Amino acid sequence: MPRVLDARRRARSLFWLGWGITEIAEELEQLGIVNDKGKPHPRATIEAWKQRDQWDSVDFLRRMEDCLEVRWQRLVLKDQKTGADYKEIDLLGRQVAQLARVRRFNEPDGHEGDLNEKVGNRNAGPRKKPKKNHFTAEQAAELKRIFEAGLYGYQESWYASSSLRTRMILKSRQIGATYYFAFEALIDAIETGRNQIFLSASKAQAYQFKSYIISFAKLVGVTLSGDPMMITSELRPDEEAAAELHFLGTNFRTAQGRHGNFYFDEFFWVHNFEELNKVASGMATHKKWRKTYFSTPSTVAHPAYPYWTGERRNRRRKKEDRVELDVSHDALKDGAIGPDKIWRHIVTVLDAEAQGCDLFDIDELRDEYADDEFANLFLCNFVDDSLSAFKFNDLTACGVDAMVDWADVDLEAARPYGDREVWAGYDPQESEDGDNAALVIAAPPLNEGGTFRLLEKHQLRGLDYEQQAAFIKATLSRYNCTYVGVDASGIGSAVYQLLAKPDSGVRGVVRLEYSLEFKAQMIMKAQNVIRRGRMAFDLGWNDLISAFISIKKTLTTSGRNVTFKAGRAVGEGHADLAWAVMHILMNEPLDGKERPKGSMEVIE
Template sequence: VETGRNQIFLSASKAQAHQFRSYIVSFAKLVGVALTGDPMLITSELRPAEEAAAELHFLGTNFRTAQGRHGNFYFDEFFWVHSFEELNKVASGMATHKKWRKTYFSTPSTIAHAAYPYWTGERRNRRRKKEDRVEIDVSHAALKDGSQGPDRIWRHIVNILDAEEAGCDLFDIDELRDEYAADEFANLFLCDFVDDSLSAFRFNDLVKCGVDSIEEWTDFHPDAARPYGDRPVWAGYDPQNSETGDNASLCIFAPPLVQGGPFRLLERHPLRGLDFEQQATFIRGMLSRYNCTYLGIDATGVGAGVYQLLAKLDSGIRGVTRIEYSLEVKAAMIMKAQHVISRGRLAFDSICTDVVSSFVSIKKTLTTSGRNVTFKAGRGGEDGHADLAWSIMHVLMNEPLDGKEAQKSTMEIL
């Protein structure tokens, strides 16, 4: 408004860019200004009328088409994008002139991400002689109030406790600490990076599965009465664990259209604080918009009640499948998911960082007896807080391991 400088916002997907844009539109409404267009054109009485309007660009994965643009550059959720080095090299070129500013901001992911050395300064040191390398303290204590490092980059960490201290009263921190395992709370709310070296799934493989759904999925219209038309979808439901307190989760997929094709995550919904009847009603309502031919349900605990209600002939859902967990079933589910993810056959919008976090939280461990290997997450309960990942695996297991022949199973299907 005051300087007339262009602003360029880069997000991992068009959906995420639209979300960012909606924040700015909503903020402007607070002062009675209606912003429209993409790019937005901003004029102001504070500047001479003959000056060109400032442009606000919101870019997803089609950023390469805007290489001729120039302005202040903002990189949204850069710790979650695939091919960070390539993306950063091309996109940051839009702010090459010294008058432009580059701003990177994100929630933390894992130390394996390509942007982590950029944050710590290691990336800069790799290209310097030993005597020219610098030490950068990226601890919360050093960066709570923001600090410019010896590499001339200003870094800042704001966690949930900082927000509360500054006057934000939107969170019940004690409740959040009770809901999440210590390591999950640290990652989600204290800005700690995750070490995924012990995870059953590789972070970088999962990030590669992110797509720009608005640009690529032309056959899916989320706001329509029938988002995917009459084409079949598969769904998975993981119930709430009363012992660990994790959420229940529902996911809806477009199954592969051809052999070896991708599983596309169309919708995912957390369910918390609902009894089994309310959860069944919610699931029935969500799936009524689709032609659901398979619904995999973990029928233990709360899931047993949900299964019984949805397995009835009058539920309107076909292919309701009862899944009984065992060490063998869990191992087979993990193996199938690893096979799908490593081959890039899982697809979800890049904005769905919770999918990545949920899978990364699953770790290989020993059973209580020490004689068998199993998989756990979060608090160390049977499923931990990986409910979204398990609901997704309930869908993936409907395809055989090699993906070549019809599913053969002893599971009960109604």
């Protein structure tokens, strides 16, 4: 149930946008935002909020700051950001900084230099050069105000638990955890001077923390730089002592030697968790450091799962020293400290919505994902991969830190892989309102038995066949693509025909017609490649791992034959990314000598 604080803040924002009190009351009721008794907020309550908080007397600058803050939060929490989104985030940060200058100018001792830093205060003496990565007491206080004002209910629970030694959080996808913990760590670094260490599956993923932190600092006019990032503040007795912020991928060798609070992002998805966790725990050996693990769930086979359930602690302990943990949602939805002194918390998408997060359309998500996928991605249920055609641990072993390990790939460049050959696989939507489509681009092995490197992946939804074909053409125009495997079933036939036209600009288009035999060959080929470690992709591609795991062995409708299925009908799971990858792998002979048999038509 939404909190009164959320309703009050929403009502205030609407009032400042020019809404009347009656209109606000009706809007809150339509949005389902109710009081702690489950009833709509009456008009008299909203009027009381207005009088008590003096909404009418709040200055125009504060109203503008509120508007900018709401827009900024929505952009930061978007799942897939465009270049325009990043530009707007930066613009909003600069606008807030400018408003801060106007506020200083309006103070009794304000001067023209507050509005234009190039002018300066002509009546003042020589100024000291501003300190790099430094927060004044006023900037620190304003940043903390912005932080606390923007918290949802579950994030308030995380904030209240931030002084605890160890936290483990199981969360829904895209509820703002990385955003929150980046902000929490920055506030802690400013106030206490403690080092902050961010561990993610890859360097690129760790840099998401860095991107957020730089954006937060801009809200109060501070520009942060450096890696590690060194931060000082007036709030500490020794303000010259810098807090260090380190952003690390899960190459444990690069993580050794650091000390500080550490945040382990998506720890249920990393490879070699046991080994890496020994190093990570060593970073926070001293009692002043804090350890925070947070992740969406993967599978019960993951090495981190026994840590979550408490089974790992009970190993090799006497019976009387073992502890029993209840890790059900009912037990942990509000957060709880277990007998092993670890604070655990489960936050599903439904919990997030009930505690003020209005970023989701739950009905649309349920329509887009199969029940088991929805339960895994949004309801914090672990997957049992024992029936899957592919094993979780085999897949995670294929992960690499692409930003560090692939020096010859630059996805931001006009030609990400130069003029070298790439292959592509496309799995189309089954219908215009059906599942996602997927495009994957890979660098083929440079020698026999070499590695397929997956460079790019894209998922499309709601596009007709012409729009799908146009997207493929635009994406492949950046590469020297010599092969494109397209599933020509259903709407895929129309996409294939457009790509296969002589004037399409796309070379090596291959028509793939699925059959039981051909699908089995694709699975066997992929199993062989993955088991032998011949496929590599960025460690942050959790959705690709999920796609492969969702493919299960099953019987055909007749019950006479075995097939592999991830439910390609509307309302079921689709594994589109996995099928797209397998289209690529099938361009290599099964045994290195003979082309795999199937219905394939090559258009040069």
